[in-house]
Structure formats: C-alpha cells, structure tokens
Amino acid sequence: MSRRLGAETLSIRARRAALALALAFLLSLTAALPCVAAGTVVVASKIDTEGALLGNMMVLLLRAHGIAVDNRLQLGPTQIVRQAMLAGQIDLYPEYTGDGAIFFARESDPAWHDAARAYALVKQLDHDTNNIVWLTAAPADNAWAIAVRRDLAQTQKLTSLADFARHANAGGTVELAVSAEFVDSPGALPAFEKAYGFKLARSQLLTLIGGNTAATERAAAEGISGVNAAMAYTTDGALAVLQLQLLADDKHAQTVYQPAPVIRGAVLAQHPEIQGILEPVFRSLTLERLQQLNARIAADGDAPAAVASEYLRANGFLR
Amino acid sequence: MMPRNRVLLVLSLCALAMCDFSTILTIAPNRLVAGQPVTFWQMGGGISSAIGAGCLVLLVLSFVPLARYAEYIVLILALAVLLLLLIEVGARATVSVIFGPHGTRVSLGWGFWAIGFCLAMAIVDALQRLKAGTLARLVVFAVVIAGAAIIAFEGLFDGLSIAREYAARRDEFDAALGQHCVLVAIAVLLAVIIGAPLGLYVARQPQRSAGIFGVLNLLQTIPSVALFGILIAPLSALGIGGIGAVPAIIALVLYSLLPVVRNTEAGIAGVDRGVVDAARGMGLTPAQILWRIELPLGMPVFFAGLRIVTVQAIGLTVVAALIGAGGLGSFVFQGIGQYATDLVLLGALPTIALALAADFILALLAGFFARSRS
Numbered sequence: 001m002s003r004r005l006g007a008e009t010l011s012i013r014a015r016r017a018a019l020a021l022a023l024a025f026l027l028s029l030t031a032a033l034p035c036v037a038a039g040t041v042v043v044a045s046k047i048d049t050e051g052a053l054l055g056n057m058m059v060l061l062l063r064a065h066g067i068a069v070d071n072r073l074q075l076g077p078t079q080i081v082r083q084a085m086l087a088g089q090i091d092l093y094p095e096y097t098g099d100g101a102i103f104f105a106r107e108s109d110p111a112w113h114d115a116a117r118a119y120a121l122v123k124q125l126d127h128d129t130n131n132i133v134w135l136t137a138a139p140a141d142n143a144w145a146i147a148v149r150r151d152l153a154q155t156q157k158l159t160s161l162a163d164f165a166r167h168a169n170a171g172g173t174v175e176l177a178v179s180a181e182f183v184d185s186p187g188a189l190p191a192f193e194k195a196y197g198f199k200l201a202r203s204q205l206l207t208l209i210g211g212n213t214a215a216t217e218r219a220a221a222e223g224i225s226g227v228n229a230a231m232a233y234t235t236d237g238a239l240a241v242l243q244l245q246l247l248a249d250d251k252h253a254q255t256v257y258q259p260a261p262v263i264r265g266a267v268l269a270q271h272p273e274i275q276g277i278l279e280p281v282f283r284s285l286t287l288e289r290l291q292q293l294n295a296r297i298a299a300d301g302d303a304p305a306a307v308a309s310e311y312l313r314a315n316g317f318l319r
Numbered sequence: 320m321m322p323r324n325r326v327l328l329v330l331s332l333c334a335l336a337m338c339d340f341s342t343i344l345t346i347a348p349n350r351l352v353a354g355q356p357v358t359f360w361q362m363g364g365g366i367s368s369a370i371g372a373g374c375l376v377l378l379v380l381s382f383v384p385l386a387r388y389a390e391y392i393v394l395i396l397a398l399a400v401l402l403l404l405l406i407e408v409g410a411r412a413t414v415s416v417i418f419g420p421h422g423t424r425v426s427l428g429w430g431f432w433a434i435g436f437c438l439a440m441a442i443v444d445a446l447q448r449l450k451a452g453t454l455a456r457l458v459v460f461a462v463v464i465a466g467a468a469i470i471a472f473e474g475l476f477d478g479l480s481i482a483r484e485y486a487a488r489r490d491e492f493d494a495a496l497g498q499h500c501v502l503v504a505i506a507v508l509l510a511v512i513i514g515a516p517l518g519l520y521v522a523r524q525p526q527r528s529a530g531i532f533g534v535l536n537l538l539q540t541i542p543s544v545a546l547f548g549i550l551i552a553p554l555s556a557l558g559i560g561g562i563g564a565v566p567a568i569i570a571l572v573l574y575s576l577l578p579v580v581r582n583t584e585a586g587i588a589g590v591d592r593g594v595v596d597a598a599r600g601m602g603l604t605p606a607q608i609l610w611r612i613e614l615p616l617g618m619p620v621f622f623a624g625l626r627i628v629t630v631q632a633i634g635l636t637v638v639a640a641l642i643g644a645g646g647l648g649s650f651v652f653q654g655i656g657q658y659a660t661d662l663v664l665l666g667a668l669p670t671i672a673l674a675l676a677a678d679f680i681l682a683l684l685a686g687f688f689a690r691s692r693s
Contacts, residue, residue, distance in 0.1 A: 214658035303487035
C-alpha cells in the first residue's frame with residue numbers, strides 16, 4: 001500500500017515538473033522576443049518589392065547617422081505590419097497614405113483622391129488616435145491602375161483611361177487580367193468605370209486567384225487567354241520590361257497612395273533627427289525613379305539593399 | 320527478348336526520351352519574362368551527347384544478364400551521368416549569363432528534374448538489388464552530395480537563377496534557415512512536453528479519449544493560414560504580440576499535438592498486456608512498469624509520431640512567414656509576390672531538404688533505439 005502511494009506521489013511530482021518546465025519554456029520565449037536595446041529603432045516593411053527598397057533605404061540612412069537599427073524588413077502583408085506598429089513591436093516602416101482609408105474605415109471620404117488632403121487627413125487621424133507620426137511623403141503615387149499591351153496602345157492610340165473607355169465602348173477587344181479584390185472593392189475597378197463611363201462584362205475579366213500585379217502583368221505580356229490589359233500599380237518596375245503601357249488616370253478616380261515613413265511618436269521624441277534624415281530622400285522619389293529602382297529588383301533580380309545603397313550614394317544622401 | 324530489369328528499362332527509356340525533346344534549361348533576358356526553352360539537341364556538345372549515351376547504355380544494361388556485376392555498373396554509370404547532368408546545366412548557365420544581357424536568367428527546366436529523378440531512382444533500384452546496407456547507402460548519398468558540392472564550389476552553378484537569388488540574399492538566407500530550424504525545434508519540443516503526458520493520460524483513461532481526440536482532430540482541420548490569423552487578436556490582447564515567433568510556435572504546437580498524443584497513446588496501449596501482468600506479478604510498481612516496460616516498448620510507435628510531427632512542422636513553418644516569424648517561407652512569399660519562380664524555389668528546396676534530413680535522422684534514431692533494446 002505504502003509503495004503504491006509512493007509511486008503515485010512520484011508520478012504527480014513528475015507531472016508537476018513537466019508542467020513547470022513547459023511554463024518556464026513559454027515564459028522564456030515571451031521574454032526573449034521583444035528584448036531590443038534601448039534607443040534601437042525597429043525598422044520593418046511589407047513583404048513586397050517597394051517595401052524592401054524603401055525599408056532598406058531607411059535602415060541604411062539611420063545606420064549612417066549612428067542610430068542603432070533592428071532590421072525586421074519584409075515582415076508580412078499590410079495588416080500584419082500595421083498591427084505590429086499599433087502593438088509597439090515595430091517603430092518605423094514605409095506606408096501608403098491611401099491605406100488610411102482602410103485603417104480608419106473612411107473609404108468614402110473624397111479627401112483620399114487628392115495627394116495633399118489625403119496626406120493631411122491620415123497624418124491627423126493617426127497622430128490623434130495612435131500617436132503615430134507620418135513623416136514627409138514621396139511625390140510618387142503608387143495607385144491602382146490599368147496597363148495595356150504596347151501593341152494595343154499603339155494601334156488604338158491609348159494613353160489614358162479616357163482613351164481606354166472610348167475603345168471599350170466602341171466594342172474593341174478588351175480582356176483584363178485582375179485580382180478579385182480589384183473587381184470587388186468599390187475604390188478600384190468600379191471607381192474607374194464610374195469616372196470614365198465604361199463597363200466591362202464578367203467575360204472580359206480574367207480573375208487570377210490571389211492575383212497580384214506581377215501575375216496580371218505577366219498574363220498581359222504573354223497574352224495568356226487573349227489577355228491584353230492588366231491591373232497594375234503605377235510604380236511597378238515590371239511595366240517597361242514587359243512592354244506594357246500605363247494608362248493615365250487624369251480624373252483622379254483612384255485613391256492616392258504616396259509612400260511615407262511612418263514612425264511611433266515615442267520613438268520620434270527619442271530620435272527627432274530621423275525626420276530630417278528621411279525627408280530629402282523621400283522628396284526625391286518620383287514615380288519614374290521608383291519605377292526604375294523597382295525594376296532593378298523585380299526584373300534584374302538585384303538585391304534590394306544594393307539597389308537602395310547605390311541610389312542613396314549616387315544622389316549624395318550617403319557618403 | 321525479356322528484359323532483366325523492368326524498373327531500369329522504364330527509367331532509362333524515360334530518361335532517354337527526356338534527353339531527346341524535353342526542356343533542360345529556360346533562358347530569359349530578365350527575371351520577369353518567360354524564358355526560351357533549350358533542349359539537349361540545341362545545346363549540342365560532348366557532355367550532352369555523353370549524357371544521352373549514358374542513358375542508352377543503362378537501357379542496354381536492363382537486358383544484359385550479368386548477374387551482380389550489372390548492378391554495380393548501373394550504380395556507377397547512373398551516378399556518373401547524374402554528375403555530368405549537373406556539370407552540363409551549370410556550364411551552359413554560366414555561358415549564357417556571361418554572353419547575355421545584365422538581367423539574364425537561366426532556370427532549370429522540367430527535363431532536368433525528370434532526368435535527374437530517373438537517374439536517382441535507378442541508383443535506388445540498384446542499391447536495393449544489391450541489398451545494400453545503411454552504410455553503403457550513406458556512402459552513395461555522400462558521393463552525390465560531395466560531387467554537387469565540388470561543382471558548386473568550382474562556381475559552375477553560379478549562373479543558375481536560383482544561385483543568383485541566393486547570392487543576392489546570402490545573409491538573409493542564413494538567418495532564415497536558422498529561424499526556420501529554431502521555430503521547428505521549439506515547437507516539436509513543446510509538443511512533446513505537452514503531448515506525451517497527455518497521451519499517457521489518455522492511455523490510462525480511455526473513456527476520456529473521445530473528447531480529447533475530438534478537440535485535437537478539430538485543431539488539425541483548421542487551415543494553417545486561418546489558424547495563424549486567428550491567433551493574432553487574442554495574443555495582442557494579452558500583450559504578448561500577435562506577430563512574430565510566439566503565435567507561430569503556438570500554432571505549430573497545436574498542429575503537432577494530435578500525432579504526438581495519438582502515437583504516445585498507441586505506443587502504450589499496444590504493449591502486450593501479458594508482459595505488463597508478468598511485471599506486476601514480479602512486484603514492479605506502476606512507475607517501474609511505466610519506465611521499464613511501457614515506455615521502452617512503446618518507443619518505436621512514439622518515434623514514428625515524432626517523425627510525422629517534425630516533417631509536418633518543417634512544412635507548416637513556411638506559412639509562418641506571413642505573420643512575421645521569418646523562416647524560409649519569407650522567400651516563398653516574396654517570390655510569389657514578384658512572380659519569381661527561382662526565389663520561391665530558394666525557400667522551397669531547402670525546406671524539402673530539411674524535411675528529408677530530419678526524417679532520415681529520426682529514422683536512424685528509431686532504428687538505434689529498437690536495436691539497443693533487443
């Protein structure tokens with residue numbers, strides 16, 4: 001009897017030990033993660049080409065000015081990066097002004113279609129609600145767009161979306177490669193159709209599941225399933241390489257997406273010089289420059305850090 | 320005339336057909352546009368011909384009745400042709416990159432993978448027919464790896480697109496590989512610490528098994544992307560942070576629990592009741608029965624579960640890149656975003672290699688345990 005009792009207490013002890021061990025493990029994990037030295041700035045970016053480019057520029061510039069940096073570039077998609085920012089897990093990353101429409105659920109506000117007003121609005125909202133500061137944005141606007149094959153653009157004389165509407169309404173062949181999001185979100189294709197007065201039938205749309213612009217642009221370039229037009233971003237580096245013509249959005253049907261460094265207020269208070277370090281660089285980033293730099297990463301396959309460093313040196317931002 | 324070795328006949332015929340018309344390499348002026356397919360015929364040259372001739376000899380060997388020697392010849396010939404294939408694609412890629420425009424990309428075509436697969440299978444088949452032991456298999460494996468390593472070290476692979484993706488992110492790759500291994504190791508360790516006692520409990524209290532397995536089965540059916548996403552909100556509320564390693568590890572542990580619990584329970588329950596009764600009759604305490612009888616006897620089944628869990632976790636960790644945990648998945652998702660197949664492969668191939676290596680090592684360990692007991 002006594003032996004049995006002994007065995008039972010032993011197994012209870014063993015179980016307790018195992019439980020304690022597991023708990024200790026979990027605790028050490030949580031403790032080990034956010035341990036970043038004081039004064040270090042955690043720089044992140046979205047998991048895309050332009051995020052890698054702009055993020056690397058920030059890392060290089062901050063380091064060159066003697067600020068310690070924890071590199072968390074290519075962290076994840078927009079929601080993840082934004083949540084990390086709100087939770088204080090990252091300090092600085094490049095974000096687009098137009099994304100404020102989704103962050104603050106104000107998609108219907110007309111301010112998003114005007115660069116200056118969009119910037120002022122998102123800066124105000126994020127500062128007041130989250131103590132997050134939007135530093136000076138780049139003049140480039142990385143908005144949603146439609147690009148057509150260059151041969152189609154030349155034969156039909158298409159340079160703007162007004163031309164595209166004329167072509168579509170005249171019964172010209174249009175086969176547009178899109179993502180589901182581009183078709184369904186009211187700010188994207190429906191906004192174009194409303195502003196320029198055309199309507200594409202479902203049969204004229206080739207929806208790529210989980211499609212991004214790299215896939216839609218390639219579909220148009222290769223003419224897969226007769227596709228001759230593609231959903232695109234205006235700063236995509238692939239457009240020129242793939243012989244695609246971007247159509248101008250003269251009526252500003254799209255939300256403006258200017259990239260800007262976004263920083264937590266507390267971190268900016270510690271390092272107020274960051275504003276002055278990043279401002280001239282972002283001011284220099286025009287649409288054409290971003291397209292060229294993105295192309296070097298996407299088309300030539302050069303390392304984002306190398307492309308960023310070369311640009312900063314060539315323009316005198318880094319010595 | 321009847322073939323001596325039908326497996327080799329099929330494999331060598333396939334390889335020969337691939338040598339004739341399949342795409343060995345694709346060459347593109349840059350990373351975005353689709354490449355031009357290149358066959359061995361278009362390449363020409365001595366090595367291409369030697370590879371074709373080697374496959375032809377393998378075909379002949381599948382008919383020749385040379386008893387044991389034939390298998391040795393097949394083994395050595397298949398190894399040689401495999402290495403020649405690696406040399407040829409490497410050399411061709413290097414030449415194309417040197418003479419092509421700045422962004423030139425040379426990717427491996429499906430013909431390369433198909434011929435490589437046929438040759439690898441011919442090697443495995445020869446080893447089986449020779450009844451080769453673990454040591455002999457390891458030696459052959461080491462020869463292939465060493466050969467590939469020497470070719471890589473000589474810089475012959477540097478022209479291939481996947482090598483250029485690697486060269487552009489050398490430091491990132493090393494960090495990602497480390498993160499991947501650490502995530503898997505912690506997750507599997509935690510799954511064993513939590514799952515093994517739970518399996519033991521279920522083995523002792525079978526009436527509770529339906530409920531526990533119900534929950535674990537349910538967890539297993541949640542798609543991984545969804546589970547990673549679901550964890551973000553509650554963890555952020557707890558102040559732990561919904562992104563990074565912690566939610567990734569929690570999700571991996573949840574997925575790993577079912578195989579660990581199931582196999583621990585099966586291992587214990589599978590122990591012959593007669594043996595346990597005999598032990599009890601000899602006066603062993605329940606604790607002694609557990610440690611000396613049940614656990615050692617149940618170990619092979621437990622190890623089988625550990626293998627499943629480890630391989631599964633290595634694969635699932637790829638998805639963890641979407642919640643900021645890093646790992647090899649970050650290359651997969653960057654590659655998908657840029658439509659860069661070779662960047663996807665830079666994440667996918669090492670993941671496959673890790674899974675195979677882990678499976679192999681755990682199988683060796685399981686064999687060692689089984690042998691040391693008997």
